[in-house]
Amino acid sequence: MSKQDMSLWGDRVKLRLANLNVKAFGRVGVLLGGKSGEREISLMSGNGVLQALLSKGVDAHPFDPGVRNPTELTSENFDRVFISLHGRYGEDGTIQGLLDLLELPYTGSGVLASALSIDKIVTKQVWISNGLSTPKFEELTANSDWNAVVKNLGLPLIVKPANEGSSLGLTKVKSVEELPAAYQLVAGLDKKVIAEACIVGDELTCPLVGQWSSAEALPVIKIIPPQANYDFHNKYFSDETQYLCPTGLPSEVNEQVQELALAAYRALGCRTWGRADVMLDQKTGKPYLLEMNTSPGMTSHSLVPMAAKAAGVEYADLVLWLLSQTLQQKEGAPA
Structure with missing residues (x-):
């Protein structure tokens, strides 16, 4: 998105x-908390969203499916919901399927796109089938040949859960001897474990907005974490992590990243x-897709x-526009 396009998007919002008449929203539920390993971050996101909606005069109310049975949504008489859940049971298509059955419109992607995107292995398979660049990978099991994995992916490599976000369990492996312990650590968090070639270079992220066919890319952000370690703490709680927006990279590089991100979003059917x-x-200047987040964080970081x-x-x-x-x-229509 060029500076002109950026300004046009802001003007359209x-x-x-x-x-917009906020009364058109009716009674709004903000889903927050949940049961995943990202519960703490979801509470932070959801409370931020809730306060933003209340400040705009929206009749918004919190609902935590981590402490309440999700079927209780039927007694709340919500007209629509804002999903601020992260990870499993909130970002993986499960809550989206329930909301479709209840005929409740909701923010974010539908069942299929959510289910595809939460699984990093399936996500990569979709991207590869669409000719999109993503690092080489393997699914690990307890019976994996560690030497063969290193030969295929090289060192260092990244081991992480296939179905968790927020860098939970992410481990950088620098020798074949470290692989078994890294696998065991991640296997304790997720039944699917992925090993991925480590791309050395600039860490970037590109937010995307809109329905899949007419989606737009927002400005790219460059992330500079301390010690080049963008872990759970540095992602959400550290004030040492630097975020550059604009990135300081050449405009053609930013545009290339945006085009790749848009293609990734559309391939998965996101909305x-x-x-x-x-x-x-850093060697080739080529961008590689790591993952797609379909319920991004809304915390102060x-x-x-x-x-x-x-x-x-x-x-x-932004919160009000997303809810809009x-x-x-169409109520109850899956997408």
């Missing part, structure tokens, strides 16, 4: 919100919003609000 994480190889602000849209307006996308959904 402001125009839509200026003509409303998402965020593609990308590595830029989160990246979609940062990119939206660079496009002229403040946090509360549910007005376009």
Whole structure:
């Protein structure tokens, strides 16, 4: 997205919100918390979203499916919901399927796109089938030949859960001797474990907004974590992690990353919003897709609000605009 396109998107958001009657939303549920390993972050995201909606006059209420039975949604009489859940049981198609059955419009991708995107192995298979660049990988098992894995992927390599986000369990392996312990660590978090070639270079992320066919890429963000370690702590709690928006990279590189991220979003059939994480190889300058987040964070350290602000849209307006996308959904129609 060029500076002109960025400004146009911000202007369109402001125009839509200026003509919006918040009463059209009815009673809104904000789903937060949940049962995944990202519960703590989901509570932070969800409370931020809740306060933003309340500040805009929306009749919004929290609902935590981690402490309440999700079937209790039927007694809340919500007209639509904002999903602020991260990880399994919130970002994997399960809650989306329930909401479809309840005929409740919701933010974010539908069942299929959510289920595809949560699984890093399946996501990569979809991208590869569409000719999109992503690092080489293998699914690990307890019977994997560690020497063969290293021969195929090289060192260092990354071991991580296939179905968790927020860098939970992510381990950088520098020798074949470290692989078994890394596998055991990650296998304790997820039944599917992925090993991935480590791309050395700039760590980037590109937020995406809109329905899959008409989606747009927001400004790219460059992430510079301390000791080049963007782990759970440095992602959400450290003030040492630097975020550059604009990235300082050549405009043609930013545009290449945006085009790749858009293609990744469309290949998975995403809608409303998402965020593609990308590595830029320092040797070749080629961008590689790492993963797609279909329910991005909305905390004080989160990246979609940062990119939206660079496009002229403040946090509360972004939240309201995302919720407004549910007005376009046919109730109960899966997507």
